[in-house]
Amino acid sequence: MALLALTTSAFSQQYLTREATLSFDAGSPLEDIYAVSESASAVYDAATGKLGVQVLMTSFQFKRALMQEHFNENYAESEKFPKAQFTGVFQGGEAIGQLTIHGQTKDIAVPCEILEADGSLILIAEFPVNIEEFGIAIPGAVADKIAKDAKVQVKATLKKRA
Amino acid sequence: MQIKKTLFSVVLSLQLITAVGQEDDLFSLMDIPETTEFTYATFKGTRIINAQSNETPGRGVLQYVISHRFGSFSNDYLYNFLGLDIAQIRMQLDYGVTDRLNIGVGRSSFNKVADGFIKYRLLRQTSGAEEFPFGLTLYSSTNYRGARYTDGVDHFLTDRLSFHHQAIFARKFDESFSLLVAPSAVHWNLVPGPNDPNTTFHLQIGGRYKITNRLALTGEYNYGSNYEYSDGQRFYAPFALGVDLETGGHVFQFHISNTNAMSDPLWVATNPYNPLDGSLFLGFNISRVFTVRD
Numbered sequence: 133m134a135l136l137a138l139t140t141s142a143f144s145q146q147y148l149t150r151e152a153t154l155s156f157d158a159g160s161p162l163e164d165i166y167a168v169s170e171s172a173s174a175v176y177d178a179a180t181g182k183l184g185v186q187v188l189m190t191s192f193q194f195k196r197a198l199m200q201e202h203f204n205e206n207y208a209e210s211e212k213f214p215k216a217q218f219t220g221v222f223q224g225g226e227a228i229g230q231l232t233i234h235g236q237t238k239d240i241a242v243p244c245e246i247l248e249a250d251g252s253l254i255l256i257a258e259f260p261v262n263i264e265e266f267g268i269a270i271p272g273a274v275a276d277k278i279a280k281d282a283k284v285q286v287k288a289t290l291k292k293r294a
Numbered sequence: 295m296q297i298k299k300t301l302f303s304v305v306l307s308l309q310l311i312t313a314v315g316q317e318d319d320l321f322s323l324m325d326i327p328e329t330t331e332f333t334y335a336t337f338k339g340t341r342i343i344n345a346q347s348n349e350t351p352g353r354g355v356l357q358y359v360i361s362h363r364f365g366s367f368s369n370d371y372l373y374n375f376l377g378l379d380i381a382q383i384r385m386q387l388d389y390g391v392t393d394r395l396n397i398g399v400g401r402s403s404f405n406k407v408a409d410g411f412i413k414y415r416l417l418r419q420t421s422g423a424e425e426f427p428f429g430l431t432l433y434s435s436t437n438y439r440g441a442r443y444t445d446g447v448d449h450f451l452t453d454r455l456s457f458h459h460q461a462i463f464a465r466k467f468d469e470s471f472s473l474l475v476a477p478s479a480v481h482w483n484l485v486p487g488p489n490d491p492n493t494t495f496h497l498q499i500g501g502r503y504k505i506t507n508r509l510a511l512t513g514e515y516n517y518g519s520n521y522e523y524s525d526g527q528r529f530y531a532p533f534a535l536g537v538d539l540e541t542g543g544h545v546f547q548f549h550i551s552n553t554n555a556m557s558d559p560l561w562v563a564t565n566p567y568n569p570l571d572g573s574l575f576l577g578f579n580i581s582r583v584f585t586v587r588d
Binding site: 184 | 390
């Protein structure tokens, strides 16, 4: 009976959202390059510390339609690589695990906060992503306009799973 | 008692299985369900070469297109400095009112034609949760011939007008290959003789194949219902082959074709150049877009 109670409590330690805000800023003084997705998903298991974040590349909204098209068509290659994701653990104020963008996976450890508020969890992270490390080529003609490191921001309110 | 024990262990093992399943599935919980996505970038430009593509500039985007068609290889090519001296030119300014509606004006040097056009994406190809296999864009242009008539007859303004209406069906088959088929009608208010048709029907076929992310090969062919007129004029089906090169806000299109007119009815319906005579023209379209409204 004790085991039964334990498994039930492990079950209810999972938190989830499909409306996480994930943005990146790869702008430069020459060009404003900023995009935000309001439909990223995030999961967290408070019992094990496992943390995951996922976003569809085509869900990033840019101010300019043409920039959005170029992002999907020429840089992220969203038809080939539709998703970016992080899977790992939250441990000692850091998110440690694997980040996959553009089909390439790298180990990362970045500062991350998880706060509790009204039974929900608020996840906040901000970290740089080196664009070329993920095999996204930037042609010389636009190299001055695009930042080498995109500043990624994640904000999510995770609800406990029923 | 025995039954109770069995029941208990069954319940317990079921619970455990669920718990284990939950643990393994944590990351699958975040899998985003498939959404319906509009297909983007079926073609790079709003024209393939001469033919309209299904694309329109996005909402709030002002597009300026400058096009040249140089003199043909068969027309004193070197004397005309590789055709540059007798180049035809077209300037076009158009605006994306919405993501689907595009309006614009243009001026082409051949026959001094001024035109206005409207283009509307009626259906868009989608993929994902709900798939729709093709896009349909409607296009219509009105063209005013500014060149003087040399027949000595006083012409009404309406004589100078001609129209081109088109339904452009396009499909992006995969990330590199796109095809379009566009039935169209050309109407001339004035034709050479009473037995000549004022309206002719045409079928355009065009495609593009992407070689790299920023470079693509393009081609188009246009078939017409009537190419012979009572005054002895004989016309030829226009075709073109080209390369699309994209850099940031520019699209460069370089091509070779058997037509040097760029306003709609002229290149579509009354192209006098036979490629077999060496009447082939090099040309380019360069577009620049400006986002004027966010």
